Amino acid sequence: MNASPTSARALPFDETRRRGGPLSALLSSDRPRSKVLSALLLAILLLLAATPFLFSGSQPVGTAAKICVFIVLVASYDLLLGYSGIVSFAHTMFFGIGGYGIAIALERLGPTWGSAAIGLIAALALSALLAIAIGLLSLRVRAIFFSMITLAVASAAAVLASQLSDVTGGEDGLSFQLPQALRPAFRLLSEPVFGTAVNGRLLAYYLVFFVSLVIFLVLLRIVNSPFGRVLQAIRENEFRAEALGYRVVAYRTAASVISALAATIAGALMALWLRYNGPDTTLSFSIMIDILLMVVIGGMGTMYGAVIGAALFVLAQSYLQVLMGAGSAALAGLPLLPNLIHPDRWLLWLGALFIISVYAFPGGIVGRLRQAKQ
Amino acid sequence: MPEPLLLLSDVHTHIGPYHILHGVDFSVPTGELTMLLGRNGAGKTTTLRTIMGLWQASSGRIRFDGRDITASATPDIAHAGIAYVPESMGIFTDLTVRENIVLAARSGPLDKTRLDWILGLFPALKRFWNLPAGNLSGGQKQMLAIARAIAEPRRLLLIDEPTKGLAPVMVRSMIEAFKALKASGETILLVEQNFYAASALGDNVVVMDDGRIVHAGAMSDLVADTALQQRLLGLSLDAHQ
Amino acid sequence: QDIKIALIAGKTGPLEAYAKQTEAGFMMGLEYLTKGTMAVDGRKINVIVKDDQLKADLAKTLLEQAYNDDNVDLAIGTTSSAAALAMLPVAEENGKVLIVEPAVADAITGEKWNRFIFRTARNSTQDAYGAAAAVPASGEVSIATLAQDYAFGKDGVAALKNALAEIRPNAKVVFEEYAPQNATDFTASAQRIFDALKDKPGKKIINIIWAGQHPLPKIADLKPERFGIEIAPGGNILPAMQIYKNYPGMEGAVYYYYAFPKNAMNDWLVAEHQKRYNAPPDFFTAGGFAAASAAVTAIQKAGGTDTEKLITAMEGMTFETPKGPMTFRKEDHQALQEMYHFKVKANGKDANDLLDLVATIPADKMPIPVRNKR
Amino acid sequence: MILSTAKTPALETRGLTIRFGGHVAVNDVSCRFTPGTLTAIVGPNGAGKTTYFNLISGQLRATSGQVVVEGEDVTSLPASARAKRGLGRAFQLTNLFPQLTALENVRLAVQSRAEAGWSLFRVWNARRDLIEKAESILERVRLADKRHIAPKALSHGDQRKLEVALLIAMEPKVFMFDEPTAGMSVDEVPTVLELIHDIKQRGDATVLLVEHKMDVVRSLSDRIIVLHNGTLVADGEPAEVIASPVVQEAYLGVEVARA
Amino acid sequence: MSDLTTDAAAPAELPRAKSDWLPLLLIPALALLALPFVGSPSTWVTLTVAGLAMGMMIFLMASGLTLVFGLMDIINFGHGVFISLGAYATLLVLGPLAGWATADSVGLNLALLLLCILAAMAVTGVAGAVFERVIVRPVYGSHLKQILVTMGGLIVTEQLIHAIWGASPIPIPLPQSLRGAFVLGDIVMERYRVVAVVIGLAVFIGMQLLLNRTRIGLLIRAGVENPEMVEALGYRIRRLFVSVFIAGSALAGLGGVMWAFYRQTLTAGMGMEVMVLVFIVIIIGGLGSVGGCFVGSILVALVANYVGFIEPKLALISNILVMALVLIWRPQGLFPVARR
Numbered sequence A: 001m002n003a004s005p006t007s008a009r010a011l012p013f014d015e016t017r018r019r020g021g022p023l024s025a026l027l028s029s030d031r032p033r034s035k036v037l038s039a040l041l042l043a044i045l046l047l048l049a050a051t052p053f054l055f056s057g058s059q060p061v062g063t064a065a066k067i068c069v070f071i072v073l074v075a076s077y078d079l080l081l082g083y084s085g086i087v088s089f090a091h092t093m094f095f096g097i098g099g100y101g102i103a104i105a106l107e108r109l110g111p112t113w114g115s116a117a118i119g120l121i122a123a124l125a126l127s128a129l130l131a132i133a134i135g136l137l138s139l140r141v142r143a144i145f146f147s148m149i150t151l152a153v154a155s156a157a158a159v160l161a162s163q164l165s166d167v168t169g170g171e172d173g174l175s176f177q178l179p180q181a182l183r184p185a186f187r188l189l190s191e192p193v194f195g196t197a198v199n200g201r202l203l204a205y206y207l208v209f210f211v212s213l214v215i216f217l218v219l220l221r222i223v224n225s226p227f228g229r230v231l232q233a234i235r236e237n238e239f240r241a242e243a244l245g246y247r248v249v250a251y252r253t254a255a256s257v258i259s260a261l262a263a264t265i266a267g268a269l270m271a272l273w274l275r276y277n278g279p280d281t282t283l284s285f286s287i288m289i290d291i292l293l294m295v296v297i298g299g300m301g302t303m304y305g306a307v308i309g310a311a312l313f314v315l316a317q318s319y320l321q322v323l324m325g326a327g328s329a330a331l332a333g334l335p336l337l338p339n340l341i342h343p344d345r346w347l348l349w350l351g352a353l354f355i356i357s358v359y360a361f362p363g364g365i366v367g368r369l370r371q372a373k374q
Numbered sequence B: 001m002p003e004p005l006l007l008l009s010d011v012h013t014h015i016g017p018y019h020i021l022h023g024v025d026f027s028v029p030t031g032e033l034t035m036l037l038g039r040n041g042a043g044k045t046t047t048l049r050t051i052m053g054l055w056q057a058s059s060g061r062i063r064f065d066g067r068d069i070t071a072s073a074t075p076d077i078a079h080a081g082i083a084y085v086p087e088s089m090g091i092f093t094d095l096t097v098r099e100n101i102v103l104a105a106r107s108g109p110l111d112k113t114r115l116d117w118i119l120g121l122f123p124a125l126k127r128f129w130n131l132p133a134g135n136l137s138g139g140q141k142q143m144l145a146i147a148r149a150i151a152e153p154r155r156l157l158l159i160d161e162p163t164k165g166l167a168p169v170m171v172r173s174m175i176e177a178f179k180a181l182k183a184s185g186e187t188i189l190l191v192e193q194n195f196y197a198a199s200a201l202g203d204n205v206v207v208m209d210d211g212r213i214v215h216a217g218a219m220s221d222l223v224a225d226t227a228l229q230q231r232l233l234g235l236s237l238d239a240h241q
Numbered sequence C: 001q002d003i004k005i006a007l008i009a010g011k012t013g014p015l016e017a018y019a020k021q022t023e024a025g026f027m028m029g030l031e032y033l034t035k036g037t038m039a040v041d042g043r044k045i046n047v048i049v050k051d052d053q054l055k056a057d058l059a060k061t062l063l064e065q066a067y068n069d070d071n072v073d074l075a076i077g078t079t080s081s082a083a084a085l086a087m088l089p090v091a092e093e094n095g096k097v098l099i100v101e102p103a104v105a106d107a108i109t110g111e112k113w114n115r116f117i118f119r120t121a122r123n124s125t126q127d128a129y130g131a132a133a134a135v136p137a138s139g140e141v142s143i144a145t146l147a148q149d150y151a152f153g154k155d156g157v158a159a160l161k162n163a164l165a166e167i168r169p170n171a172k173v174v175f176e177e178y179a180p181q182n183a184t185d186f187t188a189s190a191q192r193i194f195d196a197l198k199d200k201p202g203k204k205i206i207n208i209i210w211a212g213q214h215p216l217p218k219i220a221d222l223k224p225e226r227f228g229i230e231i232a233p234g235g236n237i238l239p240a241m242q243i244y245k246n247y248p249g250m251e252g253a254v255y256y257y258y259a260f261p262k263n264a265m266n267d268w269l270v271a272e273h274q275k276r277y278n279a280p281p282d283f284f285t286a287g288g289f290a291a292a293s294a295a296v297t298a299i300q301k302a303g304g305t306d307t308e309k310l311i312t313a314m315e316g317m318t319f320e321t322p323k324g325p326m327t328f329r330k331e332d333h334q335a336l337q338e339m340y341h342f343k344v345k346a347n348g349k350d351a352n353d354l355l356d357l358v359a360t361i362p363a364d365k366m367p368i369p370v371r372n373k374r
Numbered sequence D: 001m002i003l004s005t006a007k008t009p010a011l012e013t014r015g016l017t018i019r020f021g022g023h024v025a026v027n028d029v030s031c032r033f034t035p036g037t038l039t040a041i042v043g044p045n046g047a048g049k050t051t052y053f054n055l056i057s058g059q060l061r062a063t064s065g066q067v068v069v070e071g072e073d074v075t076s077l078p079a080s081a082r083a084k085r086g087l088g089r090a091f092q093l094t095n096l097f098p099q100l101t102a103l104e105n106v107r108l109a110v111q112s113r114a115e116a117g118w119s120l121f122r123v124w125n126a127r128r129d130l131i132e133k134a135e136s137i138l139e140r141v142r143l144a145d146k147r148h149i150a151p152k153a154l155s156h157g158d159q160r161k162l163e164v165a166l167l168i169a170m171e172p173k174v175f176m177f178d179e180p181t182a183g184m185s186v187d188e189v190p191t192v193l194e195l196i197h198d199i200k201q202r203g204d205a206t207v208l209l210v211e212h213k214m215d216v217v218r219s220l221s222d223r224i225i226v227l228h229n230g231t232l233v234a235d236g237e238p239a240e241v242i243a244s245p246v247v248q249e250a251y252l253g254v255e256v257a258r259a
Numbered sequence E: 001m002s003d004l005t006t007d008a009a010a011p012a013e014l015p016r017a018k019s020d021w022l023p024l025l026l027i028p029a030l031a032l033l034a035l036p037f038v039g040s041p042s043t044w045v046t047l048t049v050a051g052l053a054m055g056m057m058i059f060l061m062a063s064g065l066t067l068v069f070g071l072m073d074i075i076n077f078g079h080g081v082f083i084s085l086g087a088y089a090t091l092l093v094l095g096p097l098a099g100w101a102t103a104d105s106v107g108l109n110l111a112l113l114l115l116c117i118l119a120a121m122a123v124t125g126v127a128g129a130v131f132e133r134v135i136v137r138p139v140y141g142s143h144l145k146q147i148l149v150t151m152g153g154l155i156v157t158e159q160l161i162h163a164i165w166g167a168s169p170i171p172i173p174l175p176q177s178l179r180g181a182f183v184l185g186d187i188v189m190e191r192y193r194v195v196a197v198v199i200g201l202a203v204f205i206g207m208q209l210l211l212n213r214t215r216i217g218l219l220i221r222a223g224v225e226n227p228e229m230v231e232a233l234g235y236r237i238r239r240l241f242v243s244v245f246i247a248g249s250a251l252a253g254l255g256g257v258m259w260a261f262y263r264q265t266l267t268a269g270m271g272m273e274v275m276v277l278v279f280i281v282i283i284i285g286g287l288g289s290v291g292g293c294f295v296g297s298i299l300v301a302l303v304a305n306y307v308g309f310i311e312p313k314l315a316l317i318s319n320i321l322v323m324a325l326v327l328i329w330r331p332q333g334l335f336p337v338a339r340r
Ligand SMILES: Nc1ncnc2c1ncn2[C@@H]1O[C@H](COP(=O)(O)OP(=O)(O)OP(=O)(O)O)[C@@H](O)[C@H]1O
Pocket: A008, B015, B016, B018, B020, B038, B039, B040, B041, B042, B043, B044, B045, B046, B047, B087, D152, D153, D154, D155, D156, D157, D158, D183, D185
């Protein structure tokens, strides 16, 4: 499957440049390489860091947490898709495993940190095993077959989650309690800071935020390591990579495992934040499509694209309906138009957005910004 | 003097932001074999692709058989009677040898005598008639590419480096084939690195460098003038073949 | 100050049609009960409608938002049982009332229940009792079930068996067939059921417990009457029941059918609905109406929207609905209500003229067990 | 064997055979290749030369027979493992990473040689040594000024040079060149020939060269083997082999003996 | 397009291609294998006939996709919505001609079905042309973008169906004489399935002829690998691609009609629901092989029926099981196109 950017003389990176400095090290010397992009990324980082203090109400924080989780999820998928050229539809399976790991452990073993750790570790182990199995078994076949196989695997995973309803809660999913320190009732400080109560919810948010940040930086480092460059080479021409001495199946499997582990962590964070996990939340095919779209809108094979894509998309998803409601109300009285932008038709516009964004940003937003700079 | 079959005047070609051809002027007289020579990166392939409409000339004129084909679409150019063998051979690797040739015969079933002649030139193709073309050896693919171009008579053949990868005996075969084609009235524009083959075949020669024509004339003149060869092609004849 | 009510429904996605009915019924209910003023005790009612897209996590977030950001007094929702289950803890955390409509999962008023939860919708057990009540009360009856192979189907069969044991001891479930959730070809299942039933004595019935695309015509086309086997389909929304038309004489139980209840409220609903939407009201229109009635009656009875007062008022409260009176029983806040035993008409006047009433099954004939741990 | 029979062969094939359905493309070829020698492999088109390379470097699995590298049987190893054992290979039909720059293409080969592929947490460009080495190789094939151009946009001849650069960067023990100069213009050919000559000069490398240009073969090779219909039909001193009837007839076509 | 049987004109000693019949044997082998497990022969016949017919319906729905996907290398995730669209298009006919469905005349009933099919193919054909032009054309060659863009098209079209026909499921009547079943002793055969078999076979044979007797199939496969070269040979590959896409969409429409009458209820999501099955069938068949798709469809449907009868627990995964087994046997599918 062809998943690579297309411009012939594209310079994905400048080999000759070398920069020092802690920031460069943190970003694995893969700088945004565009002023606008840097500004955007910085803005997103600051906003996410300060959301609980900037906005009131539960929706903004919820949206911010979701953005954090999806940044990790999408970045992990970018490692697979953008860097390794592997098109897998089973990524949500790992997301789901993370979610269920936390959900099942906290429900069964009680709301303690210990059970959360057990759940996460078990989930990571299961994900790694599955990723290795899928990788070794099927990364040898043609790319398009691999994609279809993962499609089947993903649907099998969904069936399994539904069948094992005693453990997973079936279609209904699982609601559970968090450890004491993360509950809304828990107060770290008795006084609010900048009008925001420093409670367990806030702690939970920052847990999600910092873990996401760290995982993102780790992924950024991995794609900029010699290992990451091998993945790109394999994406370009696996036959040649093998001839150069790179064991293609091993590298691809490794990429799948890393990506699966990161997705698992994202799933765990999602469950922790929502205090709920169910098939629609982490396993559904529509989430898979959302991820694909975020990667592509953001810019495949750029990592930063994950940040931009996830932020934009989650925002659109959360506020498109609200926006359309307002628009529809404003246009009330006109023929047809209010109907088309009725909030219940939001999917229509999301679909149109799908199509338009693929055309408007062939290299993703990051690609577009970097191009503009040249 | 009749108009040449193919005439390029001041053709410029850009690929993306890069200016590759800087005003190419030359003509291919009807019924003759014209060699297009030049170093690597001189722009020979780009010239052929521009003629074929695979890249659009950004300015200049290309006339074929009295018609302006500068802006024509590739299929129309093919229909006008030009066959093309690309540098990368353009073999359909999933299709069998037979299917590759069948597709090239646009006007219907293959002519039996012509097919016999072609398979006589390249016996390997006969052997692997129903094998996917992707499994052929490098040289066999080259043969198939030529066979495809000559499956039916055409007015003009554009051929990009046909002898690369061919064993000496096949090079000879190929030369014979081009001679026969010429004899049957076809016009050929050939890009070649193999100066031996080029000199054995060419009526005319055009030499390119850096996207421009630097020499055009009769082949015999160039063969006779080793100094010119040295200057144009960086070649001393005795060292190679 | 306005009374704020949130109505959460799966307005977009596969069950869009259900949610539309709920919303229409709810609004019509308010209109009827407030005599068009949209005010109770001089306080204007402000309804905030939210679309959870059938996603449990979104439903949960939206309910949090409704309680926290919009400050609603109580909330109604939602279409999917999974989403409803995820919403339950939110009501408890925020200490506000949630009226569940139309989700049917038993667990909502069972093990997952908390004291802020009330349900106007029927639960699966009620459906089962209804189905059981439609079985002849005397003579030997052999029943085979056909259900979807996941929690919903299995629970349905279990509930039916309980209900039969309770009120129809003469009937036995002799065979349980489970087919994949999205099965489309029922030849194999039908053959297995025929094999199991054909040599049984007495009346032979296939009871179908199915959500979504109904297998009825597929089974009926295989001519179970060859073996003297009858089919008992469950009730469903009108468009789904239109295929029953081809199989007159079938009997079963239904939650609501517009022509069955005889009361002023229903008469108004049928007439108005026909006028406004050019179709009779359906399943969830009645459900939405009932939810509106529960809310309005409760606010009137409690004399305001204070949660504790509301709960006190609602426990044991009887309220009028298009289906006749319903009562929230004290123990688990489930609304007890009538069901209808129907027979498919031979030749109806139009597409929606489908069923004849055999008998109304009064609430007290269905001893629904209490399953929550209070 | 003519030269240095005493040394252990760097590479040996024993009864190497592959059949595709009924067609035997390489038929029972046994041959030893000693360090410090350059062996030219000639034969008509479709003789099995490329297939022989494919079998050695692991792109194809042999139907029977063994490939032995420095006494170790590598027949069951995948291509990547054979590359690690020192079997390096350039392709007849250019086979590169089309969208990575020329420099990155070479750097990947250098990196493979340096066994750096599995380092996950180091930033790649912290390895200046690898980059510098890649640049020096580009220098040697005279592509330094095109280091930032992707193969996609290189002319055919330049792609051939890059192909050679990758092989050199792998620093294998056994170099396998498959028509390295095909389609290369006459003024560029000497560059590549010089490179091959240098490799040979080093003395410890084993070079296998498939080439149709007889003058090249004659000037470079210590030994020529001839494949015909998959079978090894001649093996010996260049002059001797070229003069043999089978080569004259089947390969050169007798009249062309003037080459 | 002109005749492709050039072997007639070619020298006699040219080798001929071998045909591969082995996968075809799978079907009878499977049926025979199932017999002892099913036990009762009458049940076995019922299951087998029903399975064959279901296979035909799956084939009808999948054939368009295999055409587009296999030949043009385009993953059309929107294929499912063409199935739905075709199904809804029947309403254009069923509305005005409702009487024909209840009429007690086999002729009128079948004519109605035919008209529905024509209407559906016309509607989906046009929709396919629009889809190709607006959505797919700019993303030839990039599978990933195709997936995204066609997914977008799918959502938009599905929403438009909602907007036009409403969100509620719409029941449609199966014409009178196609209801019920033929009963022969203990064997039952639904009438409608017999119709499906006839139409499925007709489409299959038609496609085989078109692809094997003309050079269209070759051209498209060649065009996918190297469109420039096909143009240089003088063919207008674009036009061909559009036609294939239209044909693929129209076939989806046909499949949609058959599926609609089988389900007797229309929902906008009905096409999407079968897509995983359709993909599985195409993979089993070997991406792009019409014959493979045909055999694959029947295999999947038969296995589902047998397994559903013998061990219903396994029915959930029977499709995936079949796929896994086939891929273990032939990793490229039953009839890999590249090796044809
Ligand atoms: N797709 C492309 N994008 C950008 N530049 C290109 C592209 N293709 C060719 N070029 C450049 O155009 C110039 C001429 O290339 P061309 O392939 O025409 O040369 P040539 O004379 O055929 O050389 P050779 O003998 O090596 O085949 C070269 O400098 C090459 O780098």
